[in-house]
Amino acid sequence: FASEVDIEGDSAKITREVDGGLQTISVKMPTIVTVDLRLNEPRYASLPNIMKAKKKPLDEKTAADYGxxxxxxxxxxxxxxxxxxxxxIVVGSVDELVEKLKEAGAV
Known part of the structure; x- marks a missing residue:
């Protein structure tokens, strides 16, 4: 739930909100970060761009392509x-339950 991400060379400085305030950590890249909704404003595609995207070819890659x-x-x-x-075992009374537990060694 990062609220701020700064990438500095081969590390990233990540700030997130915790109960006591803000926590800032530094992690090495590559890394996976989940972000808060306040980090960016989402962009929505327009209908013409959606129609254009349907016509574009998709390159299928394998894991080997990325090493x-x-x-x-x-x-x-x-x-x-x-x-x-x-x-x-179904018992009819508390006394019968106590006797069964004594027999089993539970009490």
């Missing part, structure tokens, strides 16, 4: 379902 390795880093060894729950 990113997307091979899985984790290996799934085994998956199994959790054990089925045992059936519960």
């Amino acid at each position: 990113v390795d997307v091979t899985p880093r984790l290996e799934i060894v085994k998956t199994e379902e959790p054990p089925a729950r045992a059936a519960g």
Whole structure:
């Protein structure tokens, strides 16, 4: 929820609002920052520009085009379902409940 972002070379200075005031941190680039609505005023496309954009070709890129390795880093060894729950016991009174708990060693 950044309210101000200043990019300085290979780092970014980010300011955000916290309960006690403003917090400013510095992070190395590249980074992902979520921003507050007050940071920028959104621009809305006009209808003619939307129609022009529909006609423009889209370049499809792969992760390899950007030099990113997307091979899985984790290996799934085994998956199994959790054990089925045992059936519960219906008791008729508090005294019967206390006796069942004593038998089970819970009390």
